[in-house]
Amino acid sequence: DAMVIQNPRYQVTQFGKPVTLSCSQTLNHNVMYWYQQKSSQAPKLLFHYYDKDFNNEADTPDNFQSRRPNTSFCFLDIRSPGLGDAAMYLCATSINADRGQNIQYFGAGTRLSVL
Amino acid sequence: DQQVKQNSPSLSVQEGRISILNCDYTNSMFDYFLWYKKYPAEGPTFLISISSIKDKNEDGRFTVFLNKSAKHLSLHIVPSQPGDSAVYFCAASSGTYKYIFGTGTRLKVLA
Numbered sequence: 001d002a003m004v005i006q007n008p009r010y011q012v013t014q015f016g017k018p019v020t021l022s023c024s025q026t027l028n029h030n031v032m033y034w035y036q037q038k039s040s041q042a043p044k045l046l047f048h049y050y051d052k053d054f055n056n057e058a059d060t061p062d063n064f065q066s067r068r069p070n071t072s073f074c075f076l077d078i079r080s081p082g083l084g085d086a087a088m089y090l091c092a093t094s095i096n097a098d099r100g101q102n103i104q105y106f107g108a109g110t111r112l113s114v115l
Numbered sequence: 116d117q118q119v120k121q122n123s124p125s126l127s128v129q130e131g132r133i134s135i136l137n138c139d140y141t142n143s144m145f146d147y148f149l150w151y152k153k154y155p156a157e158g159p160t161f162l163i164s165i166s167s168i169k170d171k172n173e174d175g176r177f178t179v180f181l182n183k184s185a186k187h188l189s190l191h192i193v194p195s196q197p198g199d200s201a202v203y204f205c206a207a208s209s210g211t212y213k214y215i216f217g218t219g220t221r222l223k224v225l226a
Binding site: 004006031035040041042043044045048050090092094102103104105106107108109 | 117119124149151156157158159160161164204212213214215216217218219
């Protein structure tokens with residue numbers, strides 16, 4: 001019984017063609033995160049939602065946007081994918097437990113290829 | 116500038132022996148640390164955590180040690196089993212909802 005579900009698992013898009021990755025959760029967690037992970041690198045936080053409040057990382061390119069229509073779903077939109085955006089995209093959730101002591105639960109990721 | 120470093124990209128250990136995975140950090144404000152395990156084609160799964168008020172936390176075969184003065188933490192797996200073969204990430208937080216991750220260490224436990 002998967003708790004954080006990412007669809008699709010593999011996504012191929014063309015250079016410059018908008019793409020949307022989705023994440024859903026059954027944990028009822030109020031915080032949701034999107035990470036980008038490139039080969040042999042650390043997962044890099046792009047942004048997170050605390051409830052409906054969107055928090056963007058300072059170095060996240062404008063090309064990356066996110067939507068959270070309700071508690072269960074969160075989307076990552078890449079408006080004009082470049083070759084450098086090919087990566088694994090990980091969604092994670094956490095509950096508002098003690099600040100800074102929350103465990104993040106990850107989905108299996110979506111591997112994005114840009115042709 | 117990487118604030119969380121895992122300097123060993125890979126580690127091989129014989130089954131039954133101890134595995135020691137290391138993690139160094141530079142930000143003295145970090146006060147909570149997590150270890151995650153990741154199998155191929157799966158997302159990272161939480162393994163064990165430690166708060167900066169402790170220097171050791173144990174959960175079964177897994178023990179995490181924290182040396183605040185050295186800004187170093189380590190994960191010990193005893194005894195190592197073939198099913199422990201995975202990539203291990205350490206992550207650190209400074210009182211926020213955000214974690215900084217290391218680049219991971221690939222552990223291979225040889226039968």
